[in-house]
Amino acid sequence: MSIDQELREELRQVADSMHCPPDLYGRVKQSYQHYLNEKRGRSPMKKRLLAGIAAVAILIPSAVFASSYLVDDLFGSVENIEKIGGTQEDYQEIERFLQTAKGKLTEAEFKEYMELTKQLMQLKLKMTDKNGVRHEEKLTKEEQQQWSQLSSKLAPFFEKINGNAKP
Missing domain, CATH: 1.20.5 (Single alpha-helices involved in coiled-coils or other helix-helix interfaces)
Known part of the structure; x- marks a missing residue:
């Protein structure tokens, strides 16, 4: 042992x-x-x-x-953007821009901005083909006037969002 x-x-x-x-x-x-x-x-x-x-x-x-994307209010989903020639990156870029807009605009301004943008996007979807090319001739005269009015109404919002607004 x-x-x-x-x-x-x-x-x-x-x-x-x-x-x-x-x-x-x-x-x-x-x-x-x-x-x-x-x-x-x-x-x-x-x-x-x-x-x-x-x-x-x-x-x-x-x-x-799980929270909803702001861009879904404009286009519905990423599939709708892809139908008109957009990509997932475009979708994310638009979402980032809308989040920036939400942060820089007041609640009332942002609500108005989203309404005008929705109208503008509906016109843009009408005149854009599957490759993402715009054909303004697809719009009627009234729609073309509406396009220019919406663009001019949105210009001050874009200036404020991009930081180019004058005090």
């Missing part, structure tokens, strides 16, 4: 021959119960905190993606 095994066997025999007083068992049991109660009290709080952090980490990004 190796020295380790002999020592282990000797310690086991001595431990078996020892007798503990009965009150020692009670104190050990009481100490262990106290430890378990303390551990139970702390653990749920940590679990709740971790669950809360995980929920926030999941919900915030999903809320951002």
Whole structure:
């Protein structure tokens, strides 16, 4: 036998021959119960905190993606833009521009801007072919006048959004 095994066997025999007083068992049991109660009290709080952090980490990004795009108010969806020759990048670029406009314009101005832009986009969709080329001759005389009126009404908004507005 190796020295380790002999020592282990000797310690086991001595431990078996020892007798503990009965009150020692009670104190050990009481100490262990106290430890378990303390551990139970702390653990749920940590679990709740971790669950809360995980929920926030999941919900915030999903809320951002679930929110509607401003450009959907104009075109309906990315598929509609792709039908007229646009791309996903064009869609994202228009969305960024509209978000900038929303940040720089007052709520009333932005509402008016979106209404005028919707009308302008309807005319633009009418005169744009599948390759994204504009054909102004597709519009009637009234629609062409409406196009120029809408463009002139939108010009001050574009100046304000782009930062070219005069105080």
